[in-house]
Structure formats: C-alpha cells, structure tokens
C-alpha cells in the first residue's frame with residue numbers, strides 16, 4: 001500500500017502511525033511516486049496522532065525529530081520511505097539506533113541525512129552575495145535539498161549588521177534577515193539594483209581566482225568533483 | 241547621498257587588478273590554506289571563525305580557496321635561491337597598502353567569497369618595516385574594520401619580536417616557515433635566514449600562548465596555533481630526516497601542522513635541481529605526517545633515518561608489511577588502536593566498526609554494507625574468524641601495489657587542497 005502525505009512533519013507522523021504494521025507500506029509525498037494500479041491511501045495530517053507518535057519517538061531517542069526534519073528536507077525520491085523504516089526501528093527498539101551501522105535501514109537513513117548536511121556545509125562556502133544599492137546582500141541559490149533556511153543562523157552570526165536574502169530560486173522561497181529578525185517567505189523573483197561598486201568587486205574576485213590558479217597543475221576533473229557544475233551558475237568566478 | 245559617500249570611501253581603497261594579480265601570483269605556491277581551528281566570535285562588526293573550516297571555491301588545479309592568499313609586497317631584499325620574488329629576480333614589483341588589503345578582505349568576506357585572510361610578504365626594505373606593515377594591516381582589520389573572520393599571518397624572520405607578539409594578539413594563526421629541512425641547506429639556499437631566526441620566534445610565541453592560556457586571560461591569542469612549511473626536494477634530506485624534524489617540531493613547539501611543498505623549479509640555479517619533485521613524494525609525506533598526528537605512530541616506526549618512504553604503497557601498508565607477525569587481527573575483538581594501525585582502515589571506519597560490533601558479530605558482508613573499504617584491509621583482518629585476503633606475503637605486496645596504482649591518481653588530487661584532503665585521507669589509509 002502506498003501512503004501519500006502532504007510532506008509536512010505532522011503528515012509524516014500521521015502516516016507513520018497508520019502504516020506502522022503494514023509490512024508492504026511505502027510512504028511518499030512526491031506525486032511522481034504514485035504508480036497506476038497500486039493501492040494508495042491519502043493521509044491527511046492529524047495533529048493528535050502526530051503528537052503521540054512524536055512523544056513516543058522522543059522518548060526512545062531525543063534526536064529522532066531532528067533526524068526526521070533532516071530526512072524530510074532531502075530531495076531523494078525515497079526519503080519518506082527511508083525515514084519510515086528508520087523511525088519504525090527506533091520505535092521498535094525503544095532506543096537510539098543510529099550506531100547499528102550494520103543494519104541496512106540505518107545505513108540508508110544515515111546516508112540520506114549525510115547528503116543533506118553535506119550540501120548544507122558546502123553551501124556555506126558556495127553562497128555568493130551581491131550588494132544592492134541599499135547595502136542589503138542578496139544571494140540566489142538552487143540547492144538540491146530544501147535547506148535555504150538552515151543557512152540563516154550561519155550567515156546571521158557572521159553578518160549581524162547586514163540585512164540579507166538567501167533566495168532559493170527553484171523552490172521560489174527566501175530566507176530573509178532584515179537586520180533584526182529572520183524569517184522564511186515565498187519569493188518568486190527578485191529585481192536587485194546593484195551598488196555602484198558591486199561589478200568592480202566581482203571582477204576583482206575573478207582576477208583573484210585566475211591568478212591563484214597554477215595552470216601547470218591543471219586537474220579539471222577534481223575541480224568539478226569538489227565544485228559540481230550545477231553550482232556554477234551563481235558563482236561570479238565562473239561567469240564567462 | 242549616504243550611499244554615495246559610502247562607495248566613494250571604498251573606491252579609494254580598492255586595489256587595482258594589476259596589483260592584485262602580482263601579489264596573488266607571488267603567494268600562490270604556499271600550500272597552507274586551511275581556515276579551521278578557530279571559533280572566534282562576532283562581537284559587533286563582521287565575521288566569525290568557523291571551527292570546521294570551509295572551502296569557498298576550487299580552482300582548475302583542483303585546490304580549494306578558503307582564504308584570500310596574498311602578499312603585502314613581493315619586493316624582497318633577501319635572495320633565497322628557490323624563490324621567484326628574490327632580490328635578484330627580474331619580476332614586476334608591487335606593494336599594497338594596509339588599507340587596500342583590509343578593504344579587499346572586508347569586501348570579499350562580505351560577499352562570502354572567502355573565509356578570511358592569509359597574509360604573507362616578501363622582506364621589503366627591512367624585516368622590521370615589513371612586520372610593521374603587516375601588523376598595521378591586521379590591527380586595522382580587527383579594530384577599524386571590526387573584522388572577526390579568520391586571519392593567518394606569516395611572520396617575518398629577524399623582525400623585532402615585540403612586533404610579532406603584538407601581531408599575534410590580533411590573528412588566529414601565525415607561521416614561520418622553516419623552509420628547508422636542515423641547517424646546511426638553509427645556509428646554502430637561503431643564506432639570510434638561519435635556523436634560529438625561524439625557530440626562536442616560533443618558540444617565543446608558543447610560550448606566550450601557553451602563558452596566555454594558563455593565566456586564563458580574556459580574549460584570544462593564536463586560537464588556531466602555529467604552522468610551518470618546508471620545501472621538499474630542493475635539498476638532499478631524506479624523508480626519514482624530514483619526518484624526524486616534523487616530529488620534534490610537533491613535540492617541542494606544539495605546532496598544529498607541518499606543510500610540505502614539493503619543489504617546483506621556477507628559477508634556474510646551479511645549486512638547485514632542474515626537475516620538479518614528484519607530487520607522489522609530497523603525498524607520502526602527508527600520509528606519514530597524518531600517521532604521526534592521529535594514529536599514534538612515531539617517525540622511527542614509519543621510516544629509517546636515511547631512507548625515503550616507499551612510493552609503491554602508503555606508509556601504513558609499508559609498516560604493516562614490515563610487521564606481518566602482528567596480523568591478521570580479528571575485527572570483532574581488536575581494540576581501537578590496533579584497528580587504526582590496519583591498512584585501509586581509517587579513523588571513520590575504525591569508529592564505525594567499534595560501534596557496530598556492539599550490536600552484532602561482524603561478518604565481511606557487514607563491513608561492505610558499512611562502506612568500509614576492504615581492498616587493502618582484507619589482507620590484514622579476519623571477520624568472525626574467517627580470512628578473505630591473500631595467503632602469501634609476496635602476493636599481498638603485489639595486490640597492494642596494484643591497488644595503489646589505480647588509486648594514486650585520485651588520491652594525489654585529494655591531497656592538494658587543504659581542508660578536504662585531510663578528510664579524504666582518513667578513509668584512505
């Protein structure tokens with residue numbers, strides 16, 4: 001049976017409760033996963049069921065909910081199913097299972113979470129701000145996983161005096177810091193009026209990038225491994 | 241109107257592209273680029289330290305850009321034989337003002353191009369003059385620009401120690417490069433530098449840092465410690481000697497890292513080799529260095545004094561092959577220290593094994609599932625009593641060497657960038 005939920009944590013926890021004893025359960029929130037001919041159940045989030053499940057999981061493992069939020073942010077087509085199998089195990093064992101590293105479900109969950117946290121770490125380096133005429137900073141990005149708001153605390157801590165916008169252009173939303181508060185908001189497209197010096201700084205950065213390279217040791221394959229091409233479109237050093 | 245004033249102020253301080261190019265090209269052969277190890281907090285102003293370190297970009301040579309690596313000046317009064325900036329070299333000279341460097345750092349950091357600054361300099365006019373300018377730059381950054389991002393400053397040998405000590409109170413990391421692995425080579429190739437002029441400041445700063453911590457003083461003093469760099473292959477010292485030198489530097493001056501830079505001939509001199517040193521040698525040195533710092537090996541265990549590290553396989557394999565009587569080890573019982581000494585098992589895998597075996601008896605298949613790399617390890621372990629490797633030592637040697645060849649291209653490149661190299665290595669040894 002396929003259990004289709006709305007992608008929220010509450011929706012997931014409700015589905016978890018409903019599907020718990022079904023050995024052939026498959027949880028998903030992604031339309032594409034619905035194949036014709038298979039039985040499908042639409043789960044609508046039930047606050048009470050979710051709360052109960054959450055309490056039970058937290059009792060078994062204090063970190064289980066943060067693991068779940070990480071897993072739900074993943075763009076892996078099977079992420080909900082991976083989370084289901086993992087949390088099912090937590091509930092059955094009644095204790096943390098993340099160190100049961102020889103268990104296939106734990107391995108799958110760990111790797112799925114690692115891909116999310118790894119992209120988060122990478123983006124802390126690959127985000128590029130441009131300065132607007134008003135002095136606010138704007139960074140467009142298009143991450144694999146749904147993490148633009150997770151970048152907020154990092155940049156807020158280092159740029160407390162600059163309002164900034166982290167714009168996930170493909171999910172059409174933005175993590176915003178207005179100089180005091182931070183929040184998440186839907187954002188379709190942004191027109192940014194650049195500051196007078198912005199182009200000059202970008203061009204200096206390109207010059208630096210070219211000068212610090214050692215051409216006689218070229219290793220393009222490695223560079224692409226570390227800096228995958230899909231991230232290039234927002235990096236001024238990679239603009240032609 | 242306000243905006244206009246703001247940009248005007250920075251325009252005056254903006255470095256020219258030409259100068260940026262000269263001063264970057266003079267600094268780019270320096271290998272250290274790591275931005276890790278400092279948790280400096282933001283106390284108003286801009287920036288903080290990110291203890292884990294962070295790569296912001298990668299250049300076509302596969303190296304990571306973490307810090308803005310630049311010289312204050314490339315106009316040197318010294319004449320180190322191997323250096324493209326030496327006094328007698330025919331190159332375009334440039335010197336940046338402290339404000340040019342500070343505003344460049346500030347504006348690059350603001351746009352998240354970099355994690356901080358790695359500032360170094362040729363000895364221009366005099367050691368004291370150079371150190372004063374460097375000090376002025378980092379002091380400006382911290383106080384006027386209120387910049388709290390990472391700063392790594394190169395110390396100038398023979399400069400007044402008072403200047404270096406003051407500079408150390410503003411930066412996260414300082415380094416004096418020992419340059420060459422012996423006094424004799426130093427005398428020959430870098431005549432104006434001496435062992436004392438390089439070691440003494442390191443020791444003084446190490447002592448200062450100790451006192452600072454012991455007295456629990458407020459603020460920070462070199463939170464990311466000191467590092468050094470030496471050129472490998474410009475002079476005849478063996479790997480065995482080089483590793484002993486590193487070991488004593490780690491033990492006596494509490495250095496965080498020794499960087500090895502394989503010699504690249506940029507200048508021709510009858511005293512210098514004409515060929516570059518293979519990067520494989522540099523790579524082996526890093527592996528050996530890693531074994532000393534994180535795996536509990538001593539230099540003596542890794543290489544005899546007058547020998548180089550074998551190029552066919554990594555130093556841990558080489559050690560294991562010399563000590564076959566200690567193997568195979570049983571994966572379900574061996575203590576952590578023993579796991580760590582097993583070829584192919586890095587810190588990560590060793591940790592996974594010790595955790596996973598609490599829950600079940602580990603078989604070969606389990607290790608595979610846990611993504612422990614077994615190509616090398618299988619010759620040195622048993623899983624629940626069963627052995628999956630080759631029986632004869634000669635066969636093992638053959639397998640290891642073949643495995644190494646298919647791997648070395650990838651590994652080499654993994655080593656060329658500061659941060660990731662270390663991570664990649666843990667799984668590889």
Ligand code: SF4
Nearest residue numbers: 316318320323326362
């Ligand atoms: S002191 Fe430094 S910059 Fe000057 S020649 Fe020697 S290595 Fe080069």
